[in-house]
Amino acid sequence: MIAGIQNPSRDDQSLRIAGLLAAFGGSIIFSLFLAGATHNLPSIWTANAVVIAGLLTLKGNARWIMLALVGFTHVAIELIAGVRVSFILLVVPQDLIQNVLIALGLERLGLTNHMRSPWGLARMTAVASVMVIVFSTITTVSLALMHGKPMWSGWADWIPPNVLGLFLAMPTTIMLMDRRHKPLFPASAWQLTMLTTLVVVSAVAIFTWDPGLQALLFAPAMLAVFRGGPRAAAILVIASLAASIPAVLHRVGIDRDLALTPLRHAVIFHVMLFAVCLTAAMILERQKRLQALMARGRDAARDAQRPAPRPPTRPSPNSWRPSATRSARRSTASSASPAWWPPILACRPIAVAAST
Numbered sequence: 328m329i330a331g332i333q334n335p336s337r338d339d340q341s342l343r344i345a346g347l348l349a350a351f352g353g354s355i356i357f358s359l360f361l362a363g364a365t366h367n368l369p370s371i372w373t374a375n376a377v378v379i380a381g382l383l384t385l386k387g388n389a390r391w392i393m394l395a396l397v398g399f400t401h402v403a404i405e406l407i408a409g410v411r412v413s414f415i416l417l418v419v420p421q422d423l424i425q426n427v428l429i430a431l432g433l434e435r436l437g438l439t440n441h442m443r444s445p446w447g448l449a450r451m452t453a454v455a456s457v458m459v460i461v462f463s464t465i466t467t468v469s470l471a472l473m474h475g476k477p478m479w480s481g482w483a484d485w486i487p488p489n490v491l492g493l494f495l496a497m498p499t500t501i502m503l504m505d506r507r508h509k510p511l512f513p514a515s516a517w518q519l520t521m522l523t524t525l526v527v528v529s530a531v532a533i534f535t536w537d538p539g540l541q542a543l544l545f546a547p548a549m550l551a552v553f554r555g556g557p558r559a560a561a562i563l564v565i566a567s568l569a570a571s572i573p574a575v576l577h578r579v580g581i582d583r584d585l586a587l588t589p590l591r592h593a594v595i596f597h598v599m600l601f602a603v604c605l606t607a608a609m610i611l612e613r614q615k616r617l618q619a620l621m622a623r624g625r626d627a628a629r630d631a632q633r634p635a636p637r638p639p640t641r642p643s644p645n646s647w648r649p650s651a652t653r654s655a656r657r658s659t660a661s662s663a664s665p666a667w668w669p670p671i672l673a674c675r676p677i678a679v680a681a682s683t
Contacts, residue, residue: 351401378423459493467482531574551563
């Protein structure tokens with residue numbers, strides 16, 4: 328308790344680590360479930376992007392605690408899923424090192440100083456995607472050489488899911504970790520829940536029957552942007568993608584030749600939807616913040632121009648008082664009369680004697 332009082336941000340860091348672990352574990356389970364259901368059909372991999380965003384938003388030792396817990400969680404889930412130990416021992420350390428190097432590289436380049444602006448976040452995501460391509464290439468080459476396959480055999484199946492997952496998951500996690508986005512937008516929790524449900528149902532219906540109608544998702548998505556801001560846009564697009572991938576597989580089947588192209592189209596569409604919604608939400612948030620600053624400055628200027636109320640005047644002890652002056656004059660006259668009155672009385676008998 329004393330430590331918590333001395334360091335009030337420790338509980339907040341613990342909650343952030345717990346949320347990151349939940350997002351990391353959920354993303355791995357979702358990706359492995361899709362891979363198992365589709366016989367290793369590459370779809371999307373967002374786990375590394377969640378870790379990179381966590382390293383960029385956490386402070387101090389919380390980063391390394393989160394990294395250790397992430398590594399343990401990754402190994403445990405892979406073992407439960409029945410993945411070979413040799414694959415785990417090669418991939419998990421490389422993923423951890425890759426995530427740390429990408430986060431450090433983004434910080435050294437100074438790209439993390441403007442994460443709240445749309446263009447700063449876009450630049451950071453673009454540079455991170457290039458780094459992901461480089462490090463993922465090293466991983467795929469290592470796996471190919473370990474299994475005695477051609478060097479570039481798994482590149483096309485490994486790189487696109489990682490890059491597309493980075494485009495979606497890293498900005499989303501950064502938005503959700505930043506609580507400063509929430510107070511500027513009036514949407515309540517139930518409104519965001521209703522909008523997300525509407526988008527998810529629409530995505531399932533569209534990608535199940537006619538993907539050509541996917542542009543209809545922009546209407547509820549933009550409504551969520553205007554009501555809930557960047558955080559609502561991020562949650563909505565991720566939920567829509569998670570619902571649309573099973574819908575696509577239900578429509579076309581799990582055959583690799585038939586499912587890979589529609590699946591990639593659905594993921595790319597959600598990346599574009601996410602980019603448009605997030606950019607619009609961040610620009611709208613910036614306008615709201617500027618309006619709030621202008622209103623605050625206008626109120627401060629109005630208060631400065633308003634004349635200050637005068638305090639009530641109190642007479643000083645030396646101020647002129649009529650009653651006091653009259654009494655002073657009377658006392659002066661009474662005190663001065665003995666100086667001239669006795670001689671008059673003394674002269675009266677002399678005058679009387681002279682007359683007689």
